[in-house]
Amino acid sequence: MRTRTGLLPLVVREITRETPDILSIRLAHPDGSPLPAWQPGAHVDLQLITRHERQYSLCGDPADTTSYRIAVRREQLSRGGSHYIHTFLRTGNIVWVRPPRNLFALGDAPAHLLLAAGIGVTPILAMARHLASTGGDWRMIVAARTRADVAFADEIAALGDRARVHVSGEDGRLDLAAVLAGIAPGTDVYACGPAAFTDALLALAPTLPEGSGIHLERFEPRRRAFGPTTAFTATAARSGVTVEVPAERSLRETLQGAGVPVEGSCLRGVCGSCAVPVLDGAVEHRDSLTTDEDSRVIYTCVSRAAPGSALVLDV
Amino acid sequence: MLSTGFRALGIEEIRGVLGEPEGPSLQKITDHLDENCLRFLAHSPFATLATADRDGTCDCSPRGDYPGFVRAIDDRTVVIPDRLGNKIADSMRNIVDNGHAALLCFVPGMTETLRINGTAIVTDDPTLLRALEQDHTVPDLAIVLRIEQVYLHCGRALLRGGLWDAEMQDLATQVPTSGQIWASTSGWDPEIGDVIDEAMSGAYRALY
Numbered sequence: 472m473r474t475r476t477g478l479l480p481l482v483v484r485e486i487t488r489e490t491p492d493i494l495s496i497r498l499a500h501p502d503g504s505p506l507p508a509w510q511p512g513a514h515v516d517l518q519l520i521t522r523h524e525r526q527y528s529l530c531g532d533p534a535d536t537t538s539y540r541i542a543v544r545r546e547q548l549s550r551g552g553s554h555y556i557h558t559f560l561r562t563g564n565i566v567w568v569r570p571p572r573n574l575f576a577l578g579d580a581p582a583h584l585l586l587a588a589g590i591g592v593t594p595i596l597a598m599a600r601h602l603a604s605t606g607g608d609w610r611m612i613v614a615a616r617t618r619a620d621v622a623f624a625d626e627i628a629a630l631g632d633r634a635r636v637h638v639s640g641e642d643g644r645l646d647l648a649a650v651l652a653g654i655a656p657g658t659d660v661y662a663c664g665p666a667a668f669t670d671a672l673l674a675l676a677p678t679l680p681e682g683s684g685i686h687l688e689r690f691e692p693r694r695r696a697f698g699p700t701t702a703f704t705a706t707a708a709r710s711g712v713t714v715e716v717p718a719e720r721s722l723r724e725t726l727q728g729a730g731v732p733v734e735g736s737c738l739r740g741v742c743g744s745c746a747v748p749v750l751d752g753a754v755e756h757r758d759s760l761t762t763d764e765d766s767r768v769i770y771t772c773v774s775r776a777a778p779g780s781a782l783v784l785d786v
Numbered sequence: 787m788l789s790t791g792f793r794a795l796g797i798e799e800i801r802g803v804l805g806e807p808e809g810p811s812l813q814k815i816t817d818h819l820d821e822n823c824l825r826f827l828a829h830s831p832f833a834t835l836a837t838a839d840r841d842g843t844c845d846c847s848p849r850g851d852y853p854g855f856v857r858a859i860d861d862r863t864v865v866i867p868d869r870l871g872n873k874i875a876d877s878m879r880n881i882v883d884n885g886h887a888a889l890l891c892f893v894p895g896m897t898e899t900l901r902i903n904g905t906a907i908v909t910d911d912p913t914l915l916r917a918l919e920q921d922h923t924v925p926d927l928a929i930v931l932r933i934e935q936v937y938l939h940c941g942r943a944l945l946r947g948g949l950w951d952a953e954m955q956d957l958a959t960q961v962p963t964s965g966q967i968w969a970s971t972s973g974w975d976p977e978i979g980d981v982i983d984e985a986m987s988g989a990y991r992a993l994y
Contacts, residue, residue, distance in 0.1 A: 520829070520853075521828070521829065521831075521852055521853035521854055522852055522853065523852060523854075548913070548916060548917045549917065550917060550918075550919050550920070551852065551854055551857075551920075555828060558824070558828070559825060559828050721922075738921055738922045739922055772922070773922075
């Protein structure tokens with residue numbers, strides 16, 4: 472069972488139906504005190520009274536220090552979290568939130584192209600609002616199946632001509648290749664959406680002009696094949712603990728079992744909460760966050776030592 | 787007839803002692819989960835599952851997981867994931883032989899319990915199993931229970947027993963540990979019980 476150490480109890484102030492499948496939820500400190508600050512792209516881990524814990528991008532206004540806004544889509548095949556929120560969560564209930572983390576922060580590129588599909592609008596909307604206020608060169612496209620499925624349509628419209636909605640049920644599938652073909656060199660692309668959408672963008676990355684990059688936020692792990700999962704040795708240098716990680720258990724679980732402090736929320740290699748710096752050893756990065764295979768940070772919930780290697784960790 | 791040395795009563799004699807059930811007690815029995823039952827289940831992390839073999843020999847086993855683990859997929863069907871256990875599979879073997887099954891669901895702090903009776907099967911349907919993923923583990927099997935009777939059982943038993951009173955937890959200090967019980971029933975030295983307890987505390991770290 473998950474603990475609540477390090478999580479803030481927040482009260483549900485408002486629940487709003489944004490689309491047939493999406494609710495937005497406003498959270499505040501029970502006594503109204505200010506909440507930890509955040510930047511567009513940040514997400515929180517949200518734990519329900521049932522201890523189910525999921526990640527949600529913040530989609531409100533970072534200048535509002537007294538509330539967070541998240542949006543939750545009802546999943547057809549809910550593992551418990553979205554079903555509970557859509558069916559049982561009420562205003563006045565308490566939820567537990569880990570302070571915001573940002574693995575999807577805006578850089579300082581001269582131009583930005585923001586792309587969202589479905590519920591992926593949440594971090595992208597916060598980014599667009601920020602870029603609109605700073606007056607940079609930016610464009611946003613929000614794709615949805617039908618017009619009724621566009622969450623925050625009024626807020627998108629209020630951003631003006633740089634923001635547009637693409638309804639695939641009316642206009643056909645968004646032609647990502649054409650969208651990317653039109654960008655100026657140096658434009659950074661930020662995208663969030665379901666796996667099919669982010670995977671399609673990743674496949675188009677080589678077509679980007681000089682100096683442009685793609686930044687993705689995923690809800691689901693990248694599906695990739697790895698070699699057999701084997702046991703390995705890991706040393707937590709600061710804790711002075713060495714553990715044998717068996718094939719059937721994660722590095723994170725094994726370290727936690729030995730009393731080494733490692734966090735963890737999604738346990739699927741997408742949220743980043745279980746990151747630990749690597750001092751020595753070769754890593755097989757099985758998470759969906761690492762873009763540089765030589766990265767010296769290991770996401771301990773899914774990533775492991777490379778075959779034949781042992782790890783020394785700064786924890 | 788079972789011989790215990792005590793006089794065994796028939797139902798007429800039992801009725802003579804108890805009297806008839808009152809109307810409201812019978813009215814609360816339904817054949818489906820209403821909104822309140824669904825809310826009860828969504829907050830329940832523990833249930834006991836009763837099954838019987840072909841001859842009617844009974845078995846009752848504990849089931850526990852994140853609240854809501856007895857998952858309603860519609861108002862007449864619940865699903866229970868099979869998590870890591872001892873692999874004896876008493877309940878599942880019984881379900882295969884004799885589908886009748888009963889659940890008694892608990893919510894910590896609540897004295898009323900939810901009783902669900904019905905007929906069960908064991909399945910490995912991949913779509914269903916994926917929805918039952920917990921802590922990145924997808925169960926290999928699940929029990930699907932088609933509901934015939936549902937009712938909220940009154941709280942007197944749990945109230946009388948003080949089940950949720952924090953002060954009652956000192957009772958556990960007076961009960962032998964699982965290692966001690968195991969060593970004793972196997973005729974081993976008590977020290978072996980300590981070794982078993984230590985091994986169990988290690989094994990208990992892997993719950994999925």
